[in-house]
Amino acid sequence: MxxxxxxxxxxxxxxxxxxxxxxxxxxxxxxxxxxxxxxxxxxxxxxxxxxxxxxxxxxxxxxxxxxxxxxxxxxxxxxxxxxxxxxxxxxxxxxxxxxxxxxxxxxxxxxxxxxxxxxxxxxxxxxxxxxxxxxxxxxxxxxxxxxxxxxAAAGAPNGRINFGFRVVRDPVSGKTIGREPDPETAPAVREAVARLLAGESAGGIARDFQSRGIRTRTGTAWSGPNLLAMVKRPVYAGIRTSAVHDLPEDHPGTWEALVSKEDHDRLLAMLADPSRRAIRTGEHIKHLLSGVAECGKCHSGRIRTISRTSRRTGVRSIAYTCSGCHGVNRPAEATDAYVSGVVVKFLSRPDVAEQLTDPADDQRAESRAEAARLRRKLSEIEAQMDADDLDVATGARLLRSTRERLAAAEARARPPHLPDAVLDVAGPDAERRWEATPVHVRREIIRTLFRVVIERGVVGGLPVFHPETVTVERRRSVV
Structure with a gap:
């Protein structure tokens, strides 16, 4: 058988x-x-x-x-x-x-x-x-x-239909011929961009959307990360990118934009700032160096505040520590006073305004524009890979090369334009003006002009301040 x-x-x-x-x-x-x-x-x-x-x-x-x-x-x-x-x-x-x-x-x-x-x-x-x-x-x-x-050459849309848009179909054949703003969801995109540019957090906006019943394209709840991923896409500025074609890397698309190109570029620049989590425009910011200073032990973590209450006296105090290794511990009030003194001394110099004014800033405009374009390209490559419109090997190669070009463009564009507040405070009366300046503006001035590193130095198990345990050095781009 x-x-x-x-x-x-x-x-x-x-x-x-x-x-x-x-x-x-x-x-x-x-x-x-x-x-x-x-x-x-x-x-x-x-x-x-x-x-x-x-x-x-x-x-x-x-x-x-x-x-x-x-x-x-x-x-x-x-x-x-x-x-x-x-x-x-x-x-x-x-x-x-x-x-x-x-x-x-x-x-x-x-x-x-x-x-x-x-x-x-x-x-x-x-x-x-x-x-x-x-x-x-x-x-x-x-x-x-x-x-x-x-x-791509015609500026026709590509990939999936993004949140904020809806399909436009040919009335005879029923085939997809384009996209247009969705009256129900497009306002949410415009609102999210405006609120982020105004200084609100992505998480706060996401929670507000959730409470109002606004859902993502797939019907899930918004979160800070997926909201940020959404608003970074060039499609919302009406930009058709061509990451893998022998064409200009971004040019106008055939659909109506939901936000202006200027606002889109401003948003990408803001989100690309590694210290943006330290920038908030509200009065809730209380501590000068949290999220601004660096850890002198691990050199990778950001400084945050912790609250301590003395068992002996019952007095509550605030200290700075590292959010990563927890290896530094400095009293916040004394550290703030020391750093403020260094900043005020520098801003009080008679020639400080001339030193801080950058006459070559206009020459860096082209590099800043290139950096903005490359950020849009990065966002589009990521969106194409998410939608499986771009294979993994090609996408990885494009991401790597684009990030290298972006880093070079950002280096050429430095130093960044000084905040107006820096020149507002600078001068013989800097100490008085510094005291009258809101904390979140002081933080921006410090972040722009100085690199602050909090080193180790604990005596008797308690955080004790010593000037040598706090390094305040001026950034080379502004001296």
């Missing part, structure tokens, strides 16, 4: 819709062929929307990995696929697959024909088909790139 041969079925489609049958249709036909061939189906595996070509960016195919494991384990006699390109569209991988199957005595069932990879004639036919499959994948990639470049 002949033993029934065991066959595993595998179906796959890529993101290109021109490839024909869906995975469900492929598996349905594979079951019929297995039944006609009197084969025992020992498993069905699938990969939906995953390319098997050299243009895939290395995205994993879990279903195909399971089939290969089954081959190696000896748990199957045949692998059934709708066509040879379902396994791979790479010639080298096709050759490796045939070697693997031959080594384990496994045959390939392509449609209704069974091939033996150890047979030279069958192997030649399968490799010939593999060459055709790789060639076709290259043609598909070229066609997709050409179509994408044409749409």
């Amino acid at each position: 002949t033993e029934t041969r065991r066959r595993v079925l595998y179906g796959r489609t890529s993101v290109d819709r021109s490839e024909g049958k869906s995975v469900d249709d492929q598996l349905a036909e594979l079951r019929e062929w297995a039944e006609d061939d009197e084969r025992e189906v020992v498993g069905e595996y699938r990969d939906d929307g995953v390319s098997a070509s050299r243009f895939s960016g290395g995205r994993a195919r879990d279903g195909w990995a399971a089939v290969q494991a089954l081959i190696v384990s000896g748990g199957v006699d045949e692998v059934g696929v709708w066509e040879g390109s379902r396994t791979t569209r790479k010639i080298n991988e096709s050759s490796e697959l045939l070697d693997l199957c031959a080594a384990h005595g496994v045959h390939l069932a392509v449609r209704s024909k069974v091939y033996d990879p150890s047979d030279p004639d069958d192997r030649a036919r399968l490799l010939h088909d593999a060459v055709d499959a790789e060639h076709e994948s290259g043609r598909i990639s070229k066609r997709v790139a050409r179509r994408a470049k044409k749409r």
Whole structure:
């Protein structure tokens, strides 16, 4: 009696819709062929929307990995696929697959024909088909790139429909022809941008949206991080970016913008500032150096305040410590007084206004504009990768090169324009003006002019202030 041969079925489609049958249709036909061939189906595996070509960016195919494991384990006699390109569209991988199957005595069932990879004639036919499959994948990639470049050149929208917009369809064909502001959600985008520029926190805006029942495009609740990711996208300024095309990297799109390009650039610059968490415009800011000073022990954490109450006297005091390593501990009041004294002494110098006025600032305008454009490009690349419009390998390369160019542009644009408050305080009467200046403005002045580092130095287990444990050095860009 002949033993029934065991066959595993595998179906796959890529993101290109021109490839024909869906995975469900492929598996349905594979079951019929297995039944006609009197084969025992020992498993069905699938990969939906995953390319098997050299243009895939290395995205994993879990279903195909399971089939290969089954081959190696000896748990199957045949692998059934709708066509040879379902396994791979790479010639080298096709050759490796045939070697693997031959080594384990496994045959390939392509449609209704069974091939033996150890047979030279069958192997030649399968490799010939593999060459055709790789060639076709290259043609598909070229066609997709050409179509994408044409749409980009025309400023047509790309990717998914973002929050704040809705689809515009052709009234006759029903096909998508564009996007337009959504009357229900577009106002929320404009509101979020305006409130962020006014100094509100993303988390606070997200909580307010949640309380008002405003949800994301997918119906989930807003949070600080996803709100920030949303407002950074160039699409809201009407900008069509072309990160992977031989075109200008950003140009006007064909849709109506929700915010002005100027506000979008201001927002990206603000969000890119590593010290932005220390900038708030409200009166709730109480401590001069929290989020501004650096830790002298770990050199990576930011300084925050902690409250202590003496067991002996019951007196409450505030101290500065590191949010990362907790390795420094300085009394806040004395530290603030010392740093303020250093700042006031510098701002009281007769020639300070001339030193702080940067005559070359206009020459850096081009670098600042380039930095703003590169921030928009970064946001668009991230959005394309999130929407699977850009493969992982290309996206990673573009992110790396764009970040390097952004860092260089920001370096050329330094020093940043001095806050008006710096020159308002500077002069012979600096001490009086400093005392009259709100804390959040004083923090901005310190952050602009000085680098403050709080070092270790604990006596008797209690935070004790010593001037040598606080370093206040002027930034080179302003001296």
